[in-house]
Amino acid sequence: MGKRFEPAVAASGRWVDEDGVRAPGGSVHAWRPGTNQTLCGIPLHKAGLERFPHVLWIDARWLADTTAERIVLCHRCSAAAGDRPGRRRWTRDRPRP
Structure with a gap:
């Protein structure tokens, strides 16, 4: 097993909360900072996804349930x-060309 990390968020839209902080909206993906693709393999720039390095994936899950x-x-x-605790993690075996 590799080193565990907490992914940040990339999203197709955004909104601003009461405190004036940008938050992800629309279609939300997990993203490892320092790369140009989501964990599922979508290229950020080509798909037009906006990066949210200050929002962790676990926080996006909470936002989806509460906002x-x-x-x-x-x-x-x-x-x-x-x-999914107790289940095998999904990995992409062959990157897209």
Whole structure:
């Protein structure tokens, strides 16, 4: 097993909360800072996803459950981030060309 990390968030939209902090909205993906793709393999720039390095994946899951904003979490990113305790993590074997 490799080193565990807590992924940040990349999303197709954004909104601003009461404190003036940017928050992810729309389609939300887990993203490892320092790379140009999500954990499920979507390239950030080509897909037009905005990076949220200050929002961790676990916080995005909480936002999806508690906020009135529309937030849809990627199920492949959830599996790759290890959101399913006791189950094997999902990995991509062959990157896209």
